[in-house]
Amino acid sequence: MSAGTWAGVVLVVVLALVVVGYALTAWSRRRRLRDRFGPEYERTVRHSDSRREAEQELVSREERHARLRIRPLDPETRDSYARKWAEVQEQFVDAPGFAVAEAGTLVAAVMAERGYPTEEFEQRLSDLSVAHAATLDHYRKAHDISGRAARQDATTEELRQAMVHYRELFRELLGDDAESRADGARSRGVKGADR
Template sequence: MTAGTLIWVAVVVVVVVAIAAVAYLALRHQRRSRLRERFGPEYERTLAGQENRGAAEQELLAREERVAELDIRPLAPESRQTYAVRWTEVQERFVDAPGFAVTEADQLVTAVMAERGYPIEDFEQRVSDLSVGHGDTLDHYRQAHEISGRVATKKASTEELRQAMVHYRSLFEELLGESPVNDRASRRDAATGRDDQDERTLRRDPGGR
């Protein structure tokens, strides 16, 4: 093989390697963008808890694989209506018994998750599974659950309990829908009419005074 041929072979190898590298970087960027979009704030939270970005993204991909194997399904229309009525009742009970209402809200969210097909035995696993489709509201759930855990010891103020109800409602409304990842802006617009009334209800003094 002549020197000229060797040079051309080397050039071809370099070009192939360069093309492969560009394709790899493009695919990695595409995957990263997809994970950011799907997991929302949970992407950065997972990144902060891992030693590097690669490990964080592998964890998120593993969550996707696990949830893909679950039988996650939308609620039947009648179930969705029943849960919506129950939420209204729980929210109204907040006025007289805020601690009890927050505990009920936690149980109601868990019940909806179970009916939709999410495993509910372990809270951390619940959070992990929910992150795949509900990353935007997952921090609400964490905060609400933390406040709910302080109800029994009466270490949560009325304002904290009110915030817990608001946090639970954020996830509850998503779980009732059939497409939690899509059409977020439309869902927020649809909820606006309820938010003002709900806020007034929760702002009333316990005891109805």
Template sequence: MTTGAVIAIIIGVLIVVLVGGYVAWDMSRRRRLQQRFGPEYDRAVKTAGGRREAEAELSARERRFEKLDIRDLSPEETTRYSGEWTAIQERFVDAPEQAVAEADRLVTQVMADRGYPTDSGHRQRIADLSVGHAKTLGDYRAAHEISERSAKGEASTEDLRQAMIHYRELFADLLGTGSTGRHAPPR
């Protein structure tokens, strides 16, 4: 075998190894993003126009999230917020529109106390929440959409009840108390 042939074989093997390594890395990264973001991964692929664009966006969200100073709430804060939530749910019967608006305000306050920036607009709040709360992000989107319709007088009482259920899911996730049971009616 000539020296040129040996060099060509070595270069060919290196190319195969590099391509294989890249494909394995890319698949691993995709799996990690899919696991971390759950349904938000698929949503990002649809809205970004492709997998690569979506993965770049989700990776950028992770980098931004790493710079945030997110903290757990103290047991006292958790108890206080839980009490506020209970009071809001109790007001739902007499004033559903007001209760939904208060639920939105309380969720935003909990986010702020946990360290999420809340002054950068709803879209950025969604992006920030998507990193640590992907499982309840759909609830937040749905609740916020209903809340906006309610502010225009376009939401039925059933819509408002659904908004409370959605807000409650995110609220419990933010407090770290877990899901409250999606199908239970507001108390």
């Protein structure tokens, strides 16, 4: 083989390696994003012009989230919020619309306490999606029902569902021990919307 032929073969091999490397990198990034964002990955892809644009959006969310000062709650604060949640659930029996509004306010308060910005709902969703993607759909549904409740356009069953949806994100934001604290509060006689 001539030197030109060898150079051509080497060039083709190098180009093939670059293409394979790029494909593996893209596949690895896609897999990491799918694992991290779960159903939020597919939702973002559906609402974007391209998969590449959606993935860049998710990477941007990760970068913004990394700049936030998200912190865990200390045990006293977690207990205090768990008690407040139990009180809100108790109010559901007599004032379901009010309890749902209070649940939304309580979720926002926990978010703020943890270090999440709480100004705009869409930005809240974006920020929460990085670490709480599994419960994000619950938050969307609760927010939607809460908005309809404010217009007096939600049934009691929908309000109950909103409480259940809010509770999912609330527990996750509170931390690992939140469920056991909320269960403890219920066992001490707190009744509410989670039946």
